[in-house]
Amino acid sequence: MSDAAPRATSSEDLLALENQVCFALAVASRSVIGMYRPLLEPMGLTHPQYLVMLALWERGPHSVRALGDALRLEPATLSPLLKRLEALGYVRRSRSPEDERALRVELTDAGRALRAQALEVPPAVMRLLGMDVAELATLRDTLHGLIAAVESAPSRA
Numbered sequence: 001m002s003d004a005a006p007r008a009t010s011s012e013d014l015l016a017l018e019n020q021v022c023f024a025l026a027v028a029s030r031s032v033i034g035m036y037r038p039l040l041e042p043m044g045l046t047h048p049q050y051l052v053m054l055a056l057w058e059r060g061p062h063s064v065r066a067l068g069d070a071l072r073l074e075p076a077t078l079s080p081l082l083k084r085l086e087a088l089g090y091v092r093r094s095r096s097p098e099d100e101r102a103l104r105v106e107l108t109d110a111g112r113a114l115r116a117q118a119l120e121v122p123p124a125v126m127r128l129l130g131m132d133v134a135e136l137a138t139l140r141d142t143l144h145g146l147i148a149a150v151e152s153a154p155s156r157a
Helices: 021-043 047-059 064-071 075-087 109-118 121-129 133-152
Strands: 091-095 103-107
Touching: 021 047, 021 109, 021 121, 047 064, 047 075, 047 103, 047 109, 064 075, 064 103, 075 091, 103 109, 121 133
Parallel strands: none
Antiparallel strands: 091 103
16 A cells, blocks of 8 residues: 555646546536436436437438437447337337338327427426526537537547
8 A cells, every 4th residue: 555645636637537528528428317317207218219209309200320320329229229119109110112121210199299298308407407598508519519529530449
């Protein structure tokens, strides 16, 4: 065991945990997604399922590939989400009439009707966070900028 006293951290310490963007994003992500859980439970949705439904409410129907691209999810992750949503009666999967190899995902009547209940989620999140639309829009835009920077960064093997 070391006799050295713990080192004080500062904003100049590049390895200080509180200075890590990845740490702040991970904690914020878990915390915010956790806030959604009790809001989505009455609809029978998990947060990833909610994201699928948002994409379909915005621009449905989708091919599974287009849906995966929009949500930035791999098919192996998206497929079980769609199966569960189909079992709940919110979506229907079928072969595309244009290309039999492609699966098409569309909302059912129950899935479309669920949108009315989901309209209550964003205002509830704003209340829980104590943030208004403008503050959340600024945060969202900053995060979209970060996502764009990550996606355009040279990949590292």
